[in-house]
Amino acid sequence: MEEQQNENQINIxxxxxxxxxxxxxxAIITHSNTEFVLDFIRVMPGVPKAKVKSRIILTPEHAKRLLHAMQDNxxxxEMAHGKIKTQDEPPGFPMNFGGPTAQA
Incomplete structure (x- = not known):
């Protein structure tokens, strides 16, 4: 039994x-018929450019598995900490970070 368990384990x-x-x-998500591309970006206040910090490329099957895993988590x-509050509309550009506008 232990040998079977060890064969199914992955050392990460x-x-x-x-x-x-x-x-x-x-995050910006794009897709083709063979892959989903997730670009994760950091937008900073007052900076007109934003760089992609990480890109993940998934097969459609793995994208759907990720969706289900995210929903489950x-x-x-929310069961442990309460409902996550979200805004109905996506953020506009430039993004408003809620603080006072800095001046130089």
Whole structure:
């Protein structure tokens, strides 16, 4: 039984650099007939350009599995911490970060 369990396990390595993560406040999703592309972007106030910080390319099947995994995790999060508040409309550009406008 133990041998069968070991065959089905994957040893996943997480480097320190990747473990730190990348902050993103904007995601753009595009797709073709063979792949989904998720671009994660960090938009900063007062900066007219934003760079893609990370790009993930998935097969359609894996994109759907990710969708279901996210739905499951969001449901568990909301059961523990309450409903996540969202705005009805996507953010406009430039994004308003809610603080006072800086002047130089």
């Amino acid at each position: 390595e997480l480097s320190e650099e990747i473990a730190e993560g990348i902050f993103s406040n904007l 969001i449901e568990k999060f």
